[in-house]
Amino acid sequence: MADPWVVVVESRGPAEGGQVSPHLSNPQKTHTKQTMRRQSLTMFANATRSLLGAGKHLRVPLSIRSLSSPSQLNAPETKAAPQANPTSAPEATATSERLGALGENARLPRSVQAVYLRPLRRKAEYGLPVCDLQLRSYSVENVEFFADFAIRAAYYLDLPVSGPVPLPRIVERWTVPRSNFVHKKSQENFERITLRRLIQIKDGNPQAVQAWLAFLRKHAFYGVGMKANVWEHESLDVSKSMDQSAPEIQKSLEPHLAQFGQRKDNSAGNNIFDILDSDRFAERKNV
Amino acid sequence: MSKMASMFRPKKLDLSGFVNTRLIRDHNKRNAFEQTEPERQALRYMIRNTSLPQRVRAQAQLQLSQMHAYTRPTQIKNRCVASGTARAVFRDFRINRFQFRMQALAGELPGVKKASW
Numbered sequence: 503m504a505d506p507w508v509v510v511v512e513s514r515g516p517a518e519g520g521q522v523s524p525h526l527s528n529p530q531k532t533h534t535k536q537t538m539r540r541q542s543l544t545m546f547a548n549a550t551r552s553l554l555g556a557g558k559h560l561r562v563p564l565s566i567r568s569l570s571s572p573s574q575l576n577a578p579e580t581k582a583a584p585q586a587n588p589t590s591a592p593e594a595t596a597t598s599e600r601l602g603a604l605g606e607n608a609r610l611p612r613s614v615q616a617v618y619l620r621p622l623r624r625k626a627e628y629g630l631p632v633c634d635l636q637l638r639s640y641s642v643e644n645v646e647f648f649a650d651f652a653i654r655a656a657y658y659l660d661l662p663v664s665g666p667v668p669l670p671r672i673v674e675r676w677t678v679p680r681s682n683f684v685h686k687k688s689q690e691n692f693e694r695i696t697l698r699r700l701i702q703i704k705d706g707n708p709q710a711v712q713a714w715l716a717f718l719r720k721h722a723f724y725g726v727g728m729k730a731n732v733w734e735h736e737s738l739d740v741s742k743s744m745d746q747s748a749p750e751i752q753k754s755l756e757p758h759l760a761q762f763g764q765r766k767d768n769s770a771g772n773n774i775f776d777i778l779d780s781d782r783f784a785e786r787k788n789v
Numbered sequence: 790m791s792k793m794a795s796m797f798r799p800k801k802l803d804l805s806g807f808v809n810t811r812l813i814r815d816h817n818k819r820n821a822f823e824q825t826e827p828e829r830q831a832l833r834y835m836i837r838n839t840s841l842p843q844r845v846r847a848q849a850q851l852q853l854s855q856m857h858a859y860t861r862p863t864q865i866k867n868r869c870v871a872s873g874t875a876r877a878v879f880r881d882f883r884i885n886r887f888q889f890r891m892q893a894l895a896g897e898l899p900g901v902k903k904a905s906w
């Protein structure tokens with residue numbers, strides 16, 4: 503369950519290297535513990551939806567632990583009341599009032615409050631797509647959580663973001679006989695459903711986009727694979743800037759280009775079979 | 790060139806996990822093919838190149854046919870890494886259909902569940 507294909511693709515636009523079509527790099531496998539952060543995950547997944555409109559709750563001075571489950575919200579009150587005076591009712595109400603007042607005066611930091619609300623977004627000025635990030639996972643929780651995380655991270659990096667767009671699921675099915683030998687009549691079906699989410703960054707600074715991608719890779723979530731297409735845009739007089747940078751590029755390529763071509767001493771009357779029998783080929787064969 | 794398959798056998802076992810004679814043999818074939826691929830390609834190119842003299846092309850043909858069978862890509866067969874079986878091996882997981890079922894039911898294959906629709 504927790505073994506994703508982590509594929510990261512970065513393709514540059516035509517202005518950069520002329521390489522238009524994105525291509526997959528070799529998928530690397532990452533193994534992570536399934537139990538890791540499962541707790542925090544469910545906490546956010548549930549809390550974001552249920553507390554959407556409940557701004558008042560957030561003013562209550564809560565410890566982090568008590569936030570994790572709504573049932574514990576009243577725990578401090580019920581405990582405090584018997585301590586103050588278990589016999590008299592008016593005393594108890596006073597205590598709760600006092601706590602309520604405290605809740606109104608003190609509050610969680612804004613950044614912590616924001617975790618319980620819908621993610622904030624920047625507005626795109628031009629709407630020019632700069633980066634497409636695709637998240638893939640076999641579990642809804644993981645991919646939803648990480649998409650949410652990515653959107654929040656983009657907000658703090660000042661990147662306008664659209665999404666997460668739920669892309670079509672990839673369903674793979676296999677049918678195998680139940681037995682190890684013959685008995686084809688009794689078979690069993692298995693399937694693997696890959697869930698995908700698309701997050702698009704619009705007219706962001708390329709450096710900020712790189713920082714965002716690096717941040718997401720650093721905090722990669724278990725069971726979630728990432729794939730990014732990055733586009734860079736140039737001004738209209740690209741040719742001028744390319745002409746200016748041409749000598750530099752040529753200079754940097756010189757050591758590589760020097761390797762091309764035929765050696766003069768090699769071509770002097772040598773038979774191809776001699777070459778195939780030469781030490782260089784023999785060396786490889788004996789490895 | 791001797792025709793011994795032992796020349797492709799490493800001195801020390803270079804495989805881990807499930808090991809089988811046939812699995813080792815297949816592994817050796819893969820290594821042999823990898824090592825001799827440039828030579829094979831050079832000879833294949835010479836055979837097909839009509840601008841070369843006929844004698845050279847014939848020589849190349851002979852040389853290619855005399856290469857060891859282990860250096861041929863057609864000798865390579867996908868085998869189950871968990872049981873060594875050569876039949877019904879899934880490319881996605883590199884295991885046999887029965888091993889696939891066992892591992893899927895044990896939850897060892899990420900994302901694979903019993904399907905019902």
